Amino acid sequence: MHTLHVELGERSYPVYIGRDLFSGQSLLARHIRGNQVAIVSNDTVAPLYVERVREALGERQLLTEIVLPDGEQYKTLASLEHILDRLLQDNHSRNTTLVAVGGGVVGDIAGFAAACYQRGVDFVQVPTTLLAQVDSSVGGKTAVNHPLGKNMIGAFHQPRAVLIDTVTLHTLPRRELAAGLAEVIKYGLICDPGFYQWLQEAMPRLLARDEAALAEAIERSCSLKAGVVAADEREGGLRAILNLGHTFGHAIETAQGYGNWLHGEAVAVGMLLALRLSVQRGWLDPAETVRLERLLHAAGLPLDVPAGMGPALFLELMARDKKVVDGRLRLVLLRAIGEACVVDDVTPAELEDLLAAAQLRRDSAPGEDRPDS
């Protein structure tokens, strides 16, 4: 087992990465202060892992299990309300702990429920998808979606601990594994050229679910993220680089209906667009977009924008992005592999060129690699 630390003063917490974290001596129980626990999961993950988590909790005065339907389309205020209803019905007090067992959706909703139940209670993340393990479970961003934009309603609320059991990846669907790899690739692109190089070589092992390779990818990703979050918890500046590809990606997710494209799939296409824009600006060698295309393709990720999604729709949806400040869109671009920067001077004309070319590319490409085909 490896242990990382997210250093945030009195809100610091450990991230444990290993196999079978819920057997034997309970790591989980150590991070629960009170006598009350609510497990939040979804109907796919609950039958696979909740029993293990329940056993690791030991005897509790009060234990509530809340199972949400699986899918990004349920990351709503309605699901949040359902959790809060259940907590109140069972008389959970302010010193209860929520334990999120599932992917990014479960972690984000449960974390936000913990942030606002009685103005804030403890929570622990037990991420069971690669995407949640390398990204959403670390850093304290919690949220639900709104029909007009992804993650628009939420809070910064750090977990008390993150427990990443690599065993959960054995049952992860192939498509979800690929979606998680998109975020892993992102860390290489924004801040670690060595890791990016390693990923090119390790991709076959990662896809074959080689435990050592997966643990290495998770550890390096979490370590890079922990460093960024420790330096800028509330995204005043640096943390924004973690959003490489996300502004384009969120527009895709919103346009396609939450849950039709996986978040990681949309981010993959978004990262390619960000790299192409960096090339358009003369910052990056065009060969880098080809290299990224190869890697994303090897991972089984899409390369093209969704059918029918033209520049106008992209621009409309991107205007609502959280990174828009006083009407100026802020985008993460690359000055080099491993060197991200945030710019706010991208013109509508630049974006239209980029997105019109992307649409054209899509319309002339063969039909594979499309989540919606």
Added chain:
Amino acid sequence: MHTLHVELGERSYPVYIGRDLFSGQSLLARHIRGNQVAIVSNDTVAPLYVERVREALGERQLLTEIVLPDGEQYKTLASLEHILDRLLQDNHSRNTTLVAVGGGVVGDIAGFAAACYQRGVDFVQVPTTLLAQVDSSVGGKTAVNHPLGKNMIGAFHQPRAVLIDTVTLHTLPRRELAAGLAEVIKYGLICDPGFYQWLQEAMPRLLARDEAALAEAIERSCSLKAGVVAADEREGGLRAILNLGHTFGHAIETAQGYGNWLHGEAVAVGMLLALRLSVQRGWLDPAETVRLERLLHAAGLPLDVPAGMGPALFLELMARDKKVVDGRLRLVLLRAIGEACVVDDVTPAELEDLLAAAQLRRDSAPGEDRPDS
């Protein structure tokens, strides 16, 4: 104009108290960082004050006005959602500012909307009721109610500034003025015997809306609250004393249906119950309950529990209070006037005695002083 400061490091902010704060040089505009503003008010207050606030804002790129129906029964997740919908429809960005113009309900909902819109945006409090001016607008507690409990869903989110214009008290209904005085009296009881003494003398002037007396009461109340909040922002300990009478009061509000009893009215009865319990324990001279009864009566506040609200219902509702920790109810009692303490060893038998006596008292008392009669 007087200025107080709530000292919370980088979250510190000023509280301005004076008359006509929105005329001339704009105090308000100084505390708004971006170019976008959303004013949140209710349909009673908006026609009276929103025009003034709008003028004080000066030119803005984007100005949204959101008017909620007036009343505690609208302090719900549904109202929160309405605010978030409007902000998204109008494309408010992360550097927008919400300006809450109204009483405690408006301030609490707008503050919570600001806490969770895009994971947190600025907000400014412009409280227009005495209760909001002396209590809810200062300290950063925001929330909405749940059918199973008051203020159960919320966040700690400090405003950028609080602007208390005493002119608003001229149009405040008599019953709302009295409700605000309940919280003013609370400060005397918990931490300032001199202020409590002053209130006995000043009550006729306060009720006659003497500007100097009101400004004095507001300033001393805010100053006491600012001190408590600065010492304990997130209610780890000391801040709990601000809840004198509130556990009983919340039970009354929940039982009677939100909006039927005003918050301050329920707190008045709750404070009397807390004092009687303190007398039961031998900590306080019984004459103090008579003194408080006289003061509350003079202010036009109720003295008795609602009809039909017996010990069983009280105990059931109080068990859900946010101050319950691991099954133990925490109550604020007085060791002396001006000296509050939090206890967690009150037995159900003690509470039953207290509440049965209160019910008996109510059933044998004349019908006046009852908000619900």
